[in-house]
Amino acid sequence: MSWKNRRLAKSLWVFHASASPCNNCDIEILDLLTPRYDVERFGIKLVGSIRHADVLLVTGIMNDKVAPRLRRLYEQAPRPVFVVGIGACPTTRCCFKESYNVSPGRGDVIPVDLYVEGCPPKPEAMIDAIVKLVGVLNG
């Protein structure tokens, strides 16, 4: 199991799900692929299909409209899959906490493994989060 996990830690393929974000975090996520940060050094790749993914990146507020879709995406992903919530919205619900259409608890829609705080989080913070995930996988 540990050998398999180490292979997984060295090749995390990421699917980016925008759950009604303000696009702020999404731009910061794209920064990770640029020459300055270049996460392909660690084998991290952005993939287009959820069937190829190991990590489901969620940005934005999970409201009633988007929650069923997110749930379905999570169910379509081949196991093992990790969910990472990027930004203040999945973490604390931010200023939308009292909004009429926001799904209640933060882990109710899908189980989130890792939260990255910030509005938006800096690319360094996201790399730090991924390093922590890799550390857990390596045991």
Add this chain to the structure above:
Amino acid sequence: MNATLLFDVFVFPGVLFTAVLGLLAGWLDRKVSARFQYRVGPPVFQNFNDFFKLLGKETILVKSGVPWLFIAAPLAGFAVMSLVATAVGTALFSGRTVGADLLVVMYLLMFYSVLIFLGGASPGNVFSSLGAGREVKLLLADELPFILVCLVPIIRSGYQIKLSAILAAQNEHGMFIGSVSGAMAFVAGLLAVQAKMALPPFHIPEAETELVAGPFMEYGGPLLAFWKLNQFMMFAVFPFLLILLFWGGFPLAGLGVLWGVLKYLLILVLMIIIKNTNPRLRTDTAIAFFWKVLSPLALAAVVLAVLGV
């Protein structure tokens, strides 16, 4: 089935050698592409990690699809690629012929595209069906120049279709790329191979910005690992085929090895440069390019080859 044949198919020019070389060549592709974009790029064993990771993941069969075809297509594709690698590799490295001539190789390479179509059409997903349809259009476009290109070494070697005979003819009369017809056919062949591998600018079936992942969209886990492995094996098979047909083989003695490796790397890097400097063509532009530009070029090469130039 004797021991030599088994060794040929499973170890040296066949499965193991081609897979390892292909995964390393795939790393070179990713690294050079990254350097083109001023990035650092992945470590050497990245593709091995990707492959073994995919083997350890869950396999999902789509309920609305045709499960047996969905499973059979990547495995049959792997078998086809292994056979091509064995046929090309044995002729290239040891000068023997293992039950397959150039016609069989051409047929198997076409069959591989058909397998991509079948695998892409089997889950019933809209995106992967569209990708599968585009794969057939691309096959329609690149098959004609590819066949014409393969005719040139056949004609120049005195109408031989055995791979080892084509190689022997080049050892006797000099490599075909040195002649006008050979050079023209090599250029056309390089571009046709680019399309056969569905590399940019001909990644019309995959088209990640519009079709997500094309025919491979619904694949995940071990089955995707085999599709990826097939694509990496093509990085070994196609340059070897071009070296065999036009560039006088791969001598395994003394400095010849270095010369052979240089030939291989040159073809590979040329493909990667074409890949990185061209945006994707539209389907109609690609078909027009292959039928109106490349096919006449290849046809002219065939005519020149018949004339003996």
